[in-house]
Amino acid sequence: MRDIERIELVTRNYVQMQGLKIVPLGLYFLAVASGILGEPGDCTFMLPVLIGVIILYRLIELNYRRRFGWVKQLHANPIRDFLLSFLVFGLWWGAAYLDFTLELPVSLVGLVMASILVVIFARPSQRFRAHYLVMAGLIAIISLMPLAGISSGGEIIQPTGPIFNVIVGLILILGGIIDHFLLLNLLRPIEEESHGRSI
Amino acid sequence: MDEVFEELASLNRLIHDPSRLAIMTALSSCESADFTFLQRLTGLTQGNLSGHLSRLEEAGLVKADKQFVGRRPNTTLSLTENGRKAIEQHWQRLERLRNAAQKWKKEK
Numbered sequence: 001m002r003d004i005e006r007i008e009l010v011t012r013n014y015v016q017m018q019g020l021k022i023v024p025l026g027l028y029f030l031a032v033a034s035g036i037l038g039e040p041g042d043c044t045f046m047l048p049v050l051i052g053v054i055i056l057y058r059l060i061e062l063n064y065r066r067r068f069g070w071v072k073q074l075h076a077n078p079i080r081d082f083l084l085s086f087l088v089f090g091l092w093w094g095a096a097y098l099d100f101t102l103e104l105p106v107s108l109v110g111l112v113m114a115s116i117l118v119v120i121f122a123r124p125s126q127r128f129r130a131h132y133l134v135m136a137g138l139i140a141i142i143s144l145m146p147l148a149g150i151s152s153g154g155e156i157i158q159p160t161g162p163i164f165n166v167i168v169g170l171i172l173i174l175g176g177i178i179d180h181f182l183l184l185n186l187l188r189p190i191e192e193e194s195h196g197r198s199i
Numbered sequence: 200m201d202e203v204f205e206e207l208a209s210l211n212r213l214i215h216d217p218s219r220l221a222i223m224t225a226l227s228s229c230e231s232a233d234f235t236f237l238q239r240l241t242g243l244t245q246g247n248l249s250g251h252l253s254r255l256e257e258a259g260l261v262k263a264d265k266q267f268v269g270r271r272p273n274t275t276l277s278l279t280e281n282g283r284k285a286i287e288q289h290w291q292r293l294e295r296l297r298n299a300a301q302k303w304k305k306e307k
Contacts (some may be wrong), residue, residue, distance in 0.1 A: 007225050014236070066235075073229055188242030
């Protein structure tokens, strides 16, 4: 029965578990934070590197396909996914704008980030990704730290600040690597011809 | 108790084989998947997996679509309408059997 649960879990979530695909994007955020790509707003290096990130994403996707195969998910709905991404993007930028203009005592953008991770984890099909909940908790604590007088308002996670980029970068990298290892752990090594079946 | 034995007797033997049950369950959890994925998921050898898939295809439960991706041959597999119904009914039967067995255990 457990094996059947494993089979359903991997098949339903195979695309989301291909975590290494988002690691280059995480590295991009860390590179932005370190300043090696220039000042914020300077697109000389940022744009070509971002294109490189997209190419790497596609190459890693092809590698997953070659090594572990390919699945077309049930009820795949690209329009719904696009609208959801658009909504998340809108919320993110809305929070960033409010952080800038209102100089709030907490980081709204950090709280939005934490909420997105909680919403991902709250979906019944995503309950195995407990690491998202841990990351959400950490970001929420950092975002609310100014309230405890640990830092002055909004300084910790400013939308253009290096700490913001470091946090986003680390979430993407750690989340991606953990998802990848979860996938490896749930897949089976192929048995030798002489051993016969493994199930 | 008779109905339990009737239920047992009516189990689809073709699907009830552990490897084929795993393949059918995987395919019922997606629209389609390729051969490599099923192999990594089940751990079956290429020969074993091919054999099981052929039997399921012959029974009209699985549909195989063979094509080339670049220079590599690639087989995409999906459940037919009958296959989807069959695996659904099979799991419902197993669930009924489980409930009946639990009830029987309590009565004893």
